Amino acid sequence: MKYSYYPGCTLKNKAQDLDRFARASAAALGFELVEIPEWQCCGGVYPLGTDEIATKLSSVRALNYAKEQQQDLVTLCSACHHVLKRVNDDMKNVGDIRTRANNYCGFEEPYQGETRVLHFLEVLKDVIGFDELAKKVVNPLEGRKIGAYYGCLTLRPGKILDFDDPENPKIMEDFIRALGAEPVIYSMRNECCGGYVSLKDPEFTKTRTKMIFDDSTGFGADCLITACPLCMYNLNKSEASSKVPVYYFTELLAEALGVKEEA
Amino acid sequence: MQKIGVFVCHCGTNIAATVDVKKVVELVRYEPGVVYADDYMYMCSEAGQEKIIEAIKEYGLTGLVICSCSPRMHEKTFRACAEKAGLNPYMVEVANIREQCSWIHKDKEEATKKAVILARAAIAKVNLNTPLKEGESPVTKRALVIGGGIAGIQTALDIADAGYEVDIVEKEPSIGGRMSQFDKTFPTLDCASCILTPKMVEVNQHPNITLYTYSEVEKVSGYVGNFEVDIRKKARSVDADKCTGCGECSAKCPLGKIGNIPSEFDRGLRNRPAIYMPFAQAVPAVPVIDRENCTYFKTGKCGVCAKICPSKAVDYEQQDEIVTVKYGAIVVATGFDIINLDKFGEYAYNESPDVITSIELERLMNAAGPTGGHLERMSDHKQPKDIVFIQCVGSRCDSEEKGKPYCSKVCCMYTAKHAMLIKDHWPDTNITVFYIDVRTPGKNFDEFYRRAVEQYHVNYIKGQVGKVMPQPDGSLLVQAADLLDGKQIRMKADMVVLAAAIEPNPDVRKIATMLTASIDNNNFLTEAHAKLRPVESPTAGIFLSGMAQGPKDIPETVSQAGAAAVKVIGLLAKDHLKTNPCTAQCDTLLCNGCSTCANVCPYGAITYDDVQVMDHGLRETRRVAQVNLALCQGCGACTSACPSGAMDLQGFSNRQITTEVDAICR
Numbered sequence: 001m002k003y004s005y006y007p008g009c010t011l012k013n014k015a016q017d018l019d020r021f022a023r024a025s026a027a028a029l030g031f032e033l034v035e036i037p038e039w040q041c042c043g044g045v046y047p048l049g050t051d052e053i054a055t056k057l058s059s060v061r062a063l064n065y066a067k068e069q070q071q072d073l074v075t076l077c078s079a080c081h082h083v084l085k086r087v088n089d090d091m092k093n094v095g096d097i098r099t100r101a102n103n104y105c106g107f108e109e110p111y112q113g114e115t116r117v118l119h120f121l122e123v124l125k126d127v128i129g130f131d132e133l134a135k136k137v138v139n140p141l142e143g144r145k146i147g148a149y150y151g152c153l154t155l156r157p158g159k160i161l162d163f164d165d166p167e168n169p170k171i172m173e174d175f176i177r178a179l180g181a182e183p184v185i186y187s188m189r190n191e192c193c194g195g196y197v198s199l200k201d202p203e204f205t206k207t208r209t210k211m212i213f214d215d216s217t218g219f220g221a222d223c224l225i226t227a228c229p230l231c232m233y234n235l236n237k238s239e240a241s242s243k244v245p246v247y248y249f250t251e252l253l254a255e256a257l258g259v260k261e262e263a
Numbered sequence: 264m265q266k267i268g269v270f271v272c273h274c275g276t277n278i279a280a281t282v283d284v285k286k287v288v289e290l291v292r293y294e295p296g297v298v299y300a301d302d303y304m305y306m307c308s309e310a311g312q313e314k315i316i317e318a319i320k321e322y323g324l325t326g327l328v329i330c331s332c333s334p335r336m337h338e339k340t341f342r343a344c345a346e347k348a349g350l351n352p353y354m355v356e357v358a359n360i361r362e363q364c365s366w367i368h369k370d371k372e373e374a375t376k377k378a379v380i381l382a383r384a385a386i387a388k389v390n391l392n393t394p395l396k397e398g399e400s401p402v403t404k405r406a407l408v409i410g411g412g413i414a415g416i417q418t419a420l421d422i423a424d425a426g427y428e429v430d431i432v433e434k435e436p437s438i439g440g441r442m443s444q445f446d447k448t449f450p451t452l453d454c455a456s457c458i459l460t461p462k463m464v465e466v467n468q469h470p471n472i473t474l475y476t477y478s479e480v481e482k483v484s485g486y487v488g489n490f491e492v493d494i495r496k497k498a499r500s501v502d503a504d505k506c507t508g509c510g511e512c513s514a515k516c517p518l519g520k521i522g523n524i525p526s527e528f529d530r531g532l533r534n535r536p537a538i539y540m541p542f543a544q545a546v547p548a549v550p551v552i553d554r555e556n557c558t559y560f561k562t563g564k565c566g567v568c569a570k571i572c573p574s575k576a577v578d579y580e581q582q583d584e585i586v587t588v589k590y591g592a593i594v595v596a597t598g599f600d601i602i603n604l605d606k607f608g609e610y611a612y613n614e615s616p617d618v619i620t621s622i623e624l625e626r627l628m629n630a631a632g633p634t635g636g637h638l639e640r641m642s643d644h645k646q647p648k649d650i651v652f653i654q655c656v657g658s659r660c661d662s663e664e665k666g667k668p669y670c671s672k673v674c675c676m677y678t679a680k681h682a683m684l685i686k687d688h689w690p691d692t693n694i695t696v697f698y699i700d701v702r703t704p705g706k707n708f709d710e711f712y713r714r715a716v717e718q719y720h721v722n723y724i725k726g727q728v729g730k731v732m733p734q735p736d737g738s739l740l741v742q743a744a745d746l747l748d749g750k751q752i753r754m755k756a757d758m759v760v761l762a763a764a765i766e767p768n769p770d771v772r773k774i775a776t777m778l779t780a781s782i783d784n785n786n787f788l789t790e791a792h793a794k795l796r797p798v799e800s801p802t803a804g805i806f807l808s809g810m811a812q813g814p815k816d817i818p819e820t821v822s823q824a825g826a827a828a829v830k831v832i833g834l835l836a837k838d839h840l841k842t843n844p845c846t847a848q849c850d851t852l853l854c855n856g857c858s859t860c861a862n863v864c865p866y867g868a869i870t871y872d873d874v875q876v877m878d879h880g881l882r883e884t885r886r887v888a889q890v891n892l893a894l895c896q897g898c899g900a901c902t903s904a905c906p907s908g909a910m911d912l913q914g915f916s917n918r919q920i921t922t923e924v925d926a927i928c929r
Contacts, residue, residue: 167608187611187732187740218735 140180147221148172351394412440414809421828487804508548
């Protein structure tokens with residue numbers, strides 16, 4: 001099984017772990033992530049301005065490329081996942097954006113939102129299946145109590161991302177169970193870490209991340225997992241991260257599948 | 264040739280501001296058949312009607328066209344007026360130049376043109392009208408009330424007191440409905456049971472009332488004055504004639520302790536046995552066996568209740584029974600429930616046992632409830648010190664998938680009630696209420712709410728709660744916005760109470776379909792007229808009572824219940840009803856017996872018969888449609904479905920309608 005793969009900028013530098021463990025795990029699970037050529041940055045933030053399309057075009061090109069390959073488009077980073085799904089929704093449902101983006105790109109055939117965008121976790125859940133994943137685990141993470149940290153971008157807006165229930169998500173908890181560990185459910189798991197505000201007001205982000213650590217450790221988490229490089233950055237700035245490490249979910253996946261060393 | 268009079272109404276400025284009434288009169292004056300045309304300020308007034316009567320007499324009019332409001336409003340008025348002058352009432356046609364013209368148009372010239380066209384169509388039709396005679400149908404002097412809550416109880420009592428027989432069908436094992444679950448009632452704080460249970464007993468003992476509890480309406484046929492209803496009496500597995508209601512069976516049922524069957528009456532806050540009465544004051548005081556959970560019905564073993572029963576009333580062999588009863592009128596009083604909160608994950612209702620709904624709080628505050636009236640957290644049985652109330656959970660909600668667009672109307676008042684009752688018992692409790700708006704119209708209602716704020720110092724904060732977070736120490740963290748202060752708030756709470764939106768009982772859809780009574784987008788039953796006929800369904804003979812029609816509190820429900828009863832009594836007091844003469848007729852020479860009409864008839868009024876017909880000198884036997892005039896409601900479905908044009912509706916004949924279309928297209 002081959003997927004078009006959109007890694008995104010951060011996975012090429014700060015978040016290389018998210019990328020390489022995902023590729024190694026995919027190989028172990030029998031599917032391939034084929035990086036699309038000449039991808040460009042998604043912008044990191046979905047542009048809310050309705051009157052310009054320039055910042056949406058890199059996503060449109062990636063989506064159209066996957067369509068031409070007749071493949072689903074897989075991504076790992078929360079921000080890329082968020083932007084790609086929302087732009088895809090625009091291309092499907094917002095006539096004005098669709099027309100202008102197609103006029104500019106001049107594809108052979110207009111792109112109308114045909115590509116299915118999948119988060120890596122969705123591939124695990126819907127294509128591989130968590131039961132099957134559990135069978136392929138060679139180093140079960142027994143005894144570990146893991147808090148899934150979703151952040152905000154992975155889940156919202158719930159209707160467009162169609163990823164999980166934004167208020168009570170459970171995909172990462174099911175993932176943790178499949179790896180043989182125990183998920184820790186805590187309220188702050190779908191709250192914002194502070195995001196880009198860390199650039200302007202680092203104290204604010206510190207307050208947010210402290211709340212996340214207090215809540216998760218209060219319920220017994222010994223580590224956190226995330227899919228978002230920005231959450232990772234902000235959480236790692238917190239003092240608490242020295243005691244409660246934060247991992248990309250792909251790292252624990254690779255560990256459980258026994259492919260961490262080779263990655 | 265008819266001699267037609269046309270009367271154009273100004274309706275004050277309702278019509279005259281947009282339609283040039285005088286011009287309409289001038290333009291229709293020379294239409295074929297018209298011998299008289301005039302206008303008047305208010306045609307429906309006494310003076311207006313006098314004008315019509317005089318014209319009928321003076322010009323020998325044989326047909327009338329009234330250009331005015333919708334026929335739903337005043338067709339009856341003008342028909343009666345014509346009858347007074349000796350004219351057959353079915354020689355009157357109304358051209359609706361208000362709702363369908365002046366109210367919806369702005370351009371006077373265009374609107375005037377349209378009014379003339381509508382008048383022409385009506386004139387063309389009257390030219391083909393023939394006098395029709397109303398028939399008569401008898402009235403069965405018995406009413407059915409569906410639902411045994413306070414709405415149904417009050418309606419039934421009022422009808423029964425007037426001397427008519429009433430049956431109540433209630434699907435639960437006891438009557439009493441939601442009100443029996445409540446603790447105290449606003450704004451006077453009298454105990455719900457103390458004012459409800461005497462009424463329940465009265466219903467049970469009333470010589471004119473028959474109770475069908477643990478029963479459901481299964482099938483409805485017939486029409487106003489002559490309904491026939493199948494009622495399924497579900498097997499109680501207890502012989503009501505032998506049972507003394509001693510309660511031994513429930514006390515000894517082994518599942519009472521180990522069964523984990525949540526009590527519906529206590530909203531799952533405690534468990535009940537498999538043989539049970541919903542509550543101690545149940546009417547009738549006869550238990551039922553919940554066959555889905557009962558060990559005997561599941562495995563054939565146990566049988567403790569049958570052994571223990573001193574009066575040998577337990578009957579495992581009992582079967583469902585269908586009784587068929589005739590009624591003249593049917594009242595729908597199916598009540599409400601609260602919405603499912605699965606879509607409101609942010610409030611952690613499914614995650615934390617200390618996040619409860621207001622109706623669960625009623626049970627917790629109730630002396631007969633699961634905690635004996637002692638307010639405690641379901642997680643650790645400790646008394647809560649800090650309580651947060653969240654208003655409008657699903658009410659006034661802009662997301663259709665999540666909640667309801669309407670205000671549930673009762674939540675502001677019952678929350679103020681809860682806050683004061685808690686403060687009365689445990690004065691050092693801190694209570695915070697998050698609200699969008701506090702809405703307390705009603706007699707002594709705002710005073711009641713002010714008392715909560717000013718005397719009981721309940722902390723009201725305008726703003727919505729974003730999230731309720733269960734904390735590692737077992738408390739709840741409430742995150743909210745204070746809109747007046749423009750601040751984010753995080754506040755600890757021991758208990759959170761959700762004022763969940765109310766919605767009509769889910770069964771109402773099924774019942775409305777059986778009754779052909781219309782319901783709105785929110786599944787509330789629709790009134791015949793929102794202002795002038797608020798307790799009647801548009802379907803004749805069907806009446807509305809209580810929350811089934813829309814959100815309302817107990818005083819309003821009781822008033823509406825009485826109003827519905829008056830309407831029912833008004834109907835049952837008649838020996839005969841006039842039947843609509845606009846019924847379908849079959850031309851047997853054209854009918855080919857294809858059954859298309861019978862398939863579309865919603866009233867089952869069409870049957871088939873073999874008749875001898877002479878066709879061009881040949882005698883032959885044909886299968887042809889026959890219309891039962893007592894059942895036909897004149898909807899016209901058969902006439903438009905009939906492929907051979909054999910079906911025709913009196914008063915709305917195919918020819919009349921095509922003539923109207925011709926007049927419009929002229």
